[in-house]
Amino acid sequence: xxxxxxxxxxxxxxxxxxxxxxxxxxxxxxxxxxxxxxxxxxxxxxxxxxxxxxxxxxxxxxxxxxxxxxxxxxxxxxxxxxxxxxxxxxxx
Numbered sequence: 001x002x003x004x005x006x007x008x009x010x011x012x013x014x015x016x017x018x019x020x021x022x023x024x025x026x027x028x029x030x031x032x033x034x035x036x037x038x039x040x041x042x043x044x045x046x047x048x049x050x051x052x053x054x055x056x057x058x059x060x061x062x063x064x065x066x067x068x069x070x071x072x073x074x075x076x077x078x079x080x081x082x083x084x085x086x087x088x089x090x091x092x
Contacts, residue, residue, distance in 0.1 A: 059074075059075055061073055061092055062074040063082060063090040063091060063092060064092050065079075065081045065082070071092070
């Protein structure tokens with residue numbers, strides 16, 4: 001019967017051999033991929049698809065400057081036309 005120590009040694013040897021073969025096959029795969037990219041003049045977008053920007057949802061305006069008609073949603077930094085003033089006076 002095989003002892004635990006022998007099984008562990010076999011496992012370690014197999015893991016070492018797996019790592020060697022994986023490294024060799026990975027190197028070959030990279031070379032093959034580079035060759036195909038060069039031959040077919042592929043771009044990054046063609047290979048991985050274009051990254052699409054997430055559409056920003058515009059928020060409804062909560063405040064209106066009657067002098068200029070500019071609006072503000074209440075999110076983010078307050079506009080200069082609202083600084084130092086009561087926001088409720090400009091509420092829509």
